[in-house]
Amino acid sequence: MAKSSRDRVSNEINAGSMADIAFLLLIFFLVTTQIVEDKGIRVKLPPWSEVEPDITKLKKRNVFSVLVNAQNQLLVRGELASVEDLRERAKDFIANPTRREDLSESPLKAIISLKNDRGTNYKTYLEVYNELKGAYNELWEEQSQRDFGKPYEELSIQDQRSVRSKIPLVLSEAEPTAFGEE
Amino acid sequence: MSKFKKKRGKGSPAISTASLPDIIFMLLFFFMVVTVLRDSELKVNVNTPKATELTKLAEKSLVNYIYIGKPKDKYKEQYGTSPRMQLGDKFSIVEDIPIFLEKHKVKVPEAKQKRITSSLRVDGEVTMGIVQDVKTKLRKSGQLIVNYSAKAREQE
Known part of the structure; x- marks a missing residue:
């Protein structure tokens, strides 16, 4: 008699709550997921050497010196400047389209020298670096349009290299002076 | 007429x-x-500055992170308020960097080891002194590809 009553109970597991369970897991992963794309300014540091490169031996016209002090002020080639003008000035200096006597002889010889104090704000430093890198990026873009008629981003790695070899990025960073350390 | 109505009525x-x-x-x-479950808890405040010339970091497994910033409120008593560096999940000093890099390096296949990038996640308000020390140590350790982490800024 008992057997027959058991038979009547259906043996199927109710799968209706499966969706709820899946939803719960889904929400857990939605909350914990961080699709953070890490972006930043890519820099290749120079290898370590005990002797500091001496930029005073270079011709003055080929060096674009940028100093950022502990008050976050900018000194470009010996005079006070603002971050906003930096990109244009750097571009002018590197490419020197009007062949001025006081700007670089050619992009190949241009050197940007960046120096900061230990008390400089990282934010200011990165802004300055960003502008200098931006100057090079814009010049590469122009060069690429001239040579290949395509944006720099769309060139093959080889062509990108050839563009970069015409306008090499030379950014030398001197050891900072110990002003304004916290 | 009735034919259609019947069907709909069902x-x-x-x-x-x-x-x-x-x-x-x-x-x-x-x-x-x-x-990607975050494996290390941030113990320092990091608010990266904004920039425009950004590149994306390619492979996550090839990146090691160095955080620099002021310790969070709950660590202030123990570690003070001046900027500190965090490697992995603990506060570290500059001298720990070579070991940290080595530990990360052994996890990476040999063919890819040249492309290892150090991502410097530095707070905007930090002064360059500590950043400079870290950079010098990275150069001495032969870790030359560095990424200054930054947020995107709309170009005017």
Whole structure:
């Protein structure tokens, strides 16, 4: 008699709550997921050497010196400047389209020298670096349009290299002076 | 006329929800695959500055992170308020960097070791002194590819 009553109970597991369970897991992963794309300014540091490169031996016209002090002020080639003008000035200096006597002889010889104090704000430093890198990026873009008629981003790695070899990025960073350390 | 009415009168059939779990599971698997659970808790405040000339970091497994910033409120008593560096999940000093880099390096296949990038996640308010020390140590350790982490800024 008992057997027959058991038979009547259906043996199927109710799968209706499966969706709820899946939803719960889904929400857990939605909350914990961080699709953070890490972006930043890519820099290749120079290898370590005990002797500091001496930029005073270079011709003055080929060096674009940028100093950022502990008050976050900018000194470009010996005079006070603002971050906003930096990109244009750097571009002018590197490419020197009007062949001025006081700007670089050619992009190949241009050197940007960046120096900061230990008390400089990282934010200011990165802004300055960003502008200098931006100057090079814009010049590469122009060069690429001239040579290949395509944006720099769309060139093959080889062509990108050839563009970069015409306008090499030379950014030398001197050891900072110990002003304004916290 | 009556022919059509009769059919409609029978009532609408219920939409089958049997495939709902499958759809949800599909979404679930997507998120499970995409998720990278953060392995280290941030102990310093890092608010990266904004910049425009950004490049994306390619492979996550090839990146090691160095955080620099002021310790968070709950660590202030122990570690003070001046900027500190965090490697992995603990406060560290500059001298720990070579070991940290080495530990990361052994996990990376040899062919890819040249492309290892150090991502410097530095707070904007930090002064350059500590950043400079870290940079010098990285250069001495032969870790030359560095990424200054920054947020995107709209170009004017």
